[in-house]
Amino acid sequence: TPDILAIANQKGGVGKTTTAINLAAALVEAGRSVLIIDLDPQGNASTGLGITQELRQKTTYDVLIDGSPLAAAIQTTGIEGLTVAPASRDLTSADIELITRDRRLTLLKSAIATFVTTAPPSDYVLIDCPPSLNLLTLNALVAARGLLVPLQCEFFALEGLSQLLMTVREVRRTANSGLRLTGVVLTMHDSRTRLTQQVEQDARTTLGDLVFQTVIPRNVRLSEAPSYAMPVLQHDSASKGSAAYRALAQELMAADRDP
Amino acid sequence: TPDILAIANQKGGVGKTTTAINLAAALVEAGRSVLIIDLDPQGNASTGLGITQELRQKTTYDVLIDGSPLAAAIQTTGIEGLTVAPASRDLTSADIELITRDRRLTLLKSAIATFVTTAPPSDYVLIDCPPSLNLLTLNALVAARGLLVPLQCEFFALEGLSQLLMTVREVRRTANSGLRLTGVVLTMHDSRTRLTQQVEQDARTTLGDLVFQTVIPRNVRLSEAPSYAMPVLQHDSASKGSAAYRALAQELMAADRDP
Ligand SMILES: Nc1ncnc2c1ncn2[C@@H]1O[C@H](COP(=O)(O)OP(=O)(O)OP(=O)(O)O)[C@@H](O)[C@H]1O
Ligand SMILES: Nc1ncnc2c1ncn2[C@@H]1O[C@H](COP(=O)(O)OP(=O)(O)OP(=O)(O)O)[C@@H](O)[C@H]1O
Ligand SMILES: [Mg+2]
Ligand SMILES: [Mg+2]
Numbered sequence: 473t474p475d476i477l478a479i480a481n482q483k484g485g486v487g488k489t490t491t492a493i494n495l496a497a498a499l500v501e502a503g504r505s506v507l508i509i510d511l512d513p514q515g516n517a518s519t520g521l522g523i524t525q526e527l528r529q530k531t532t533y534d535v536l537i538d539g540s541p542l543a544a545a546i547q548t549t550g551i552e553g554l555t556v557a558p559a560s561r562d563l564t565s566a567d568i569e570l571i572t573r574d575r576r577l578t579l580l581k582s583a584i585a586t587f588v589t590t591a592p593p594s595d596y597v598l599i600d601c602p603p604s605l606n607l608l609t610l611n612a613l614v615a616a617r618g619l620l621v622p623l624q625c626e627f628f629a630l631e632g633l634s635q636l637l638m639t640v641r642e643v644r645r646t647a648n649s650g651l652r653l654t655g656v657v658l659t660m661h662d663s664r665t666r667l668t669q670q671v672e673q674d675a676r677t678t679l680g681d682l683v684f685q686t687v688i689p690r691n692v693r694l695s696e697a698p699s700y701a702m703p704v705l706q707h708d709s710a711s712k713g714s715a716a717y718r719a720l721a722q723e724l725m726a727a728d729r730d731p
Numbered sequence: 732t733p734d735i736l737a738i739a740n741q742k743g744g745v746g747k748t749t750t751a752i753n754l755a756a757a758l759v760e761a762g763r764s765v766l767i768i769d770l771d772p773q774g775n776a777s778t779g780l781g782i783t784q785e786l787r788q789k790t791t792y793d794v795l796i797d798g799s800p801l802a803a804a805i806q807t808t809g810i811e812g813l814t815v816a817p818a819s820r821d822l823t824s825a826d827i828e829l830i831t832r833d834r835r836l837t838l839l840k841s842a843i844a845t846f847v848t849t850a851p852p853s854d855y856v857l858i859d860c861p862p863s864l865n866l867l868t869l870n871a872l873v874a875a876r877g878l879l880v881p882l883q884c885e886f887f888a889l890e891g892l893s894q895l896l897m898t899v900r901e902v903r904r905t906a907n908s909g910l911r912l913t914g915v916v917l918t919m920h921d922s923r924t925r926l927t928q929q930v931e932q933d934a935r936t937t938l939g940d941l942v943f944q945t946v947i948p949r950n951v952r953l954s955e956a957p958s959y960a961m962p963v964l965q966h967d968s969a970s971k972g973s974a975a976y977r978a979l980a981q982e983l984m985a986a987d988r989d990p
Contacts, residue, residue, distance in 0.1 A: 482772070482773065482823075483743070483744070483773060484742070484743015484744040484745070484862035485742070485743040485744010485745060485862075485883070486743070486744060489887070513741070513864075513894075514741065514742060514887070514890060514891045514894075515890070516887045516890065519887070519890060520887070561894055564741075564863075564864050564894070567826050567827070567865065568826070568830060571827060571830055602862075602863065603743035603744075603861075603862040603863065604823075604861065604862065604863045604865070605772075605823050606826065606863070606865070624744070626954050627954065627955070627957045627958040628748070628773070628775045628778070628779075628957060631773060631774070631775065631778060632773045635772075635773075635820055635823070665951055666955070667951070667954060667955055667958065670958070692924055692926070695885050695886065695926060696886070696925070696926055698886045698887060699886040699926065699929070
């Protein structure tokens with residue numbers, strides 16, 4: 473069965489989508505197959521891979537709200553081995569629509585479970601979450617085996633981490649005992665600034681080995697790539713952003729070998 | 732009565748909190764009095780002004796959920812003329828808790844209306860919103876007379892704007908006919924990058940005069956200031972960040988004079 477990772481952090485703009493897209497591309501380059509599930513109503517992961525609003529037939533909204541099979545929402549990207557279940561703007565009201573449902577926390581988990589029995593599963597499933605600890609993110613945490621937390625090297629970044637980790641503990645206790653924290657990855661790392669050094673020191677002191685050795689540097693190529701509807705590995709393979717996500721993929725695959 | 736502005740954009744990390752804190756400080760420096768209402772469960776605006784979790788007595792959660800008077804939640808900051816109603820982590824579940832309430836969209840509006848009859852009102856009320864179009868942001872849009880949208884100079888930034896503007900139209904139609912778009916302010920502007928030039932050109936072409944002339948440059952002083960629990964105007968008055976927010980305050984006050 474696939475390694476299902478939620479990429480979550482309720483702090484906004486920390487690099488969740490950038491990590492989902494580029495880590496996926498690096499895993500595929502290393503020979504793995506990857507499905508990205510876009511749970512963010514903004515649909516940035518879908519757009520960043522060239523799947524514009526008009527191209528989206530079935531979306532993750534249909535999967536969660538109407539019970540459409542996940543397989544019907546999955547589309548190919550221009551990259552062999554990388555597929556996406558795109559988001560829909562309608563996900564904005566998912567919280568309100570799901571609140572009265574019985575199994576509102578396990579809708580995604582069941583959709584993935586059905587999918588892996590009917591189709592050849594991918595090696596990895598990466599779930600891009602919205603910047604909120606809402607029912608969409610909770611669905612991802614219940615469906616996932618691991619949580620990958622992008623942590624921006626900024627002052628506000630550490631503030632929300634304890635609430636996220638408390639939510640993970642709660643999910644593990646009540647709905648998904650197998651959920652573990654796969655790791656925290658430092659993003660927009662700029663070693664010239666005092667702030668980056670402070671956040672990195674704080675994170676490594678508090679979280680130790682849970683923080684990946686690989687850091688993702690601030691790199692304009694990463695923010696340009698989505699405007700070309702491709703990961704940075706395809707947009708500029710020689711960039712620092714590409715090198716960093718390749719290193720992250722290697723670290724993740726090594727961790728999977730000896731958990 | 733005060734000019735009530737919601738600072739909102741469901742895209743995460745675009746500078747909502749940074750704008751709330753520093754625009755408030757610049758308005759106060761120009762002789763106005765300002766109340767910041769922190770509606771984000773992360774509470775970054777509260778922390779960025781020195782009001783840590785431990786210092787928070789009554790919060791905006793108590794105001795919305797328990798009907799506590801807004802006046803009871805308001806605290807002073809180290810800056811004369813600048814007050815804050817801090818957030819609480821419990822706001823994370825506000826959506827779920829408010830969903831069954833009758834007047835769930837007008838709770839903040841009524842709380843502010845009561846407050847201004849009992850206390851000397853501020854000149855401005857700035858409402859810092861979470862990165863989501865949830866009931867918290869909707870409460871801000873219903874209570875506000877204007878909406879200030881920070882727009883990051885990045886590719887994903889424009890993608891969510893149309894959904895935000897549609898939400899504003901819907902709120903104006905159903906719950907707050909006086910709501911207008913005060914303006915869009917370009918943030919983390921770096922004129923050296925092609926991406927910034929593209930986003931600025933797109934925004935000014937599409938939105939015209941709705942985009943403030945003032946742009947907020949990417950400036951490390953802005954991201955450092957919260958770690959000193961003060962606005963950038965106090966942390967480094969001579970910085971580009973301080974100059975930009977002073978200019979934005981001037982532009983906003985001029986617009987208020989001849990709407
Ligand atoms: N390492 C980096 N260097 C430079 N820019 C980056 C980097 N990582 C992300 N970005 C840019 O920063 C912005 C925020 O990143 P991204 O959208 O991936 O964050 P997010 O956590 O998914 O945001 P949201 O909370 O809105 O979902 C984007 O415009 C992205 O292109
Ligand atoms: N002009 C700027 N130059 C440099 N850094 C900035 C600037 N504006 C904001 N920042 C930094 O970028 C990060 C995101 O800004 P901020 O937290 O204000 O955004 P936000 O929209 O409030 O985020 P959220 O969606 O999580 O509420 C913060 O760490 C902040 O210090
Ligand atoms: Mg995202
Ligand atoms: Mg904020």
